Amino acid sequence: MKIYDILIETKAGEFLTHLYKYAMFLGTVIKAAARGPYYFNEVLEQLYQIGYRSLSIVSLTGIFTGMVMAFQTGMEMSRFGAKSYIGTVVALSLVRELGPVLTALVVAGRVGAGITAELGSMKVTDQIDAMRAMATDPYKKLVLTRIVALLIMMPLLVAVADVLGILGGLLIATANLNVGYELYKTTVLEALLMDDLVSGLIKPVVFAGLIGTIGCFLGMSTTGGTKGVGSSTTLSVVLSSISIFVFNFVMTKIFFLISGPL
């Protein structure tokens, strides 16, 4: 056995092999994006499937997160007479971190898993090969369209989650904590800077790229029948979630380095 074969069989070797295949996959997607034909109708369909159909769960995530944030921080802050800062805490934590991260996790579970399962099923039943045999590039028709739809919809979904979260916070602040509407509104608007909005919109785009590429990569490389589809789908959610947490930390660090600590 050659040393290369021994190395490749180790966990690290296996990981590097997968990473190499993922890089090759990204290369193929970029190549597919560089030249037509483009499937605009397919993108519209995916915008509906990925975006519109995720709206309800993302809305619920946003509103309840905002309500819990307001309730928890309000209770603690009232002990120090700092209830008036509820708006600040809710707005900053939602726009900077919770909105993008929780929305991305929900989308990874609903959409990323769905993409992997759909493409994986097509792969193991030869539908991907059938598409290629009929002279259609599945990377253009199936992969690119889903990634583009995710890149477009994710910032919008995060914006919805942020706004509804802040409104959820308002509901609790006014109904439970005796914080006035005007005070809450003023503290929210004063707390949010342009940097926060920019970081809150850049993060979702990066997360969308991760969810889309991981979901499609695992779907397109599925083998082993229905069991393989199940494994790929689980792995898709796990890897997307881990990468969302890791990239969120890295991006937060970078944004703080760029804009300086507040």
Add this chain to the structure above:
Amino acid sequence: MIEIFELSKDFGDKTVLKRLDVVFENGKTTVVLGRSGTGKSVLLKLILRLMPLDSGRILVDGIDTTDFSESQMMDIRRRMGMLFQGSALFDSMTVFENVAYSLREHTKMSEMDIRLRVEEKLSFVEMSGTEALLPSELSGGMQKRIALARAMVTEPDYIFFDEPTTGLDPITAQTINELIKRVQEHTGSTVIVVTHDLESASFVAQKIVLLKEGEIYFEGTWDEFEQSQLEFVRTFRSGGKAV
């Protein structure tokens, strides 16, 4: 004409095709026989370049496609149709959308013309009236017929059949055999059928190629195959019983 020279394909340690030389002549139906796992389906997938080959050359009408990129292969694939072993119909599309797929993708035909062409092909495979059904609502034999309609809708120069009768009852299998014969006669296409079904082979073949361990063991007409005294041919004919 498809010409294959010294084609080899390995999967890990297992050699599936070993320096294979074969010619598929224009306008003829060639049946590739062999035991399961001898590389019959792989051969079709290599011609379509659905998987990379290890070595050898493949020429389609004199054009060497061996080093073609995926995008170059698209033009070659447009001239070919394939019926996959499991039919591989798009399960999220209706029968009509499946059959119309290539026409919508690669032609500028109007929806009316597409409808007419799809209806014509569905009628050819005796599946008229199923346009609105989903593949999951069809039996295995019906799915094969729809897949055949889809493979021939663009009237390609080459049509490949991967185990077209596997898993079908004898009556449905014979219907598929008759369709394969009619397709060839009707379109004049070059047909390659990969199977281990001797009934099917005897009915449709104008030429037989028998593979053994990734190499051609026998090549000839059905009559020659029937009369051959080569040991593996006799074993294959008798279904593995002692001869």
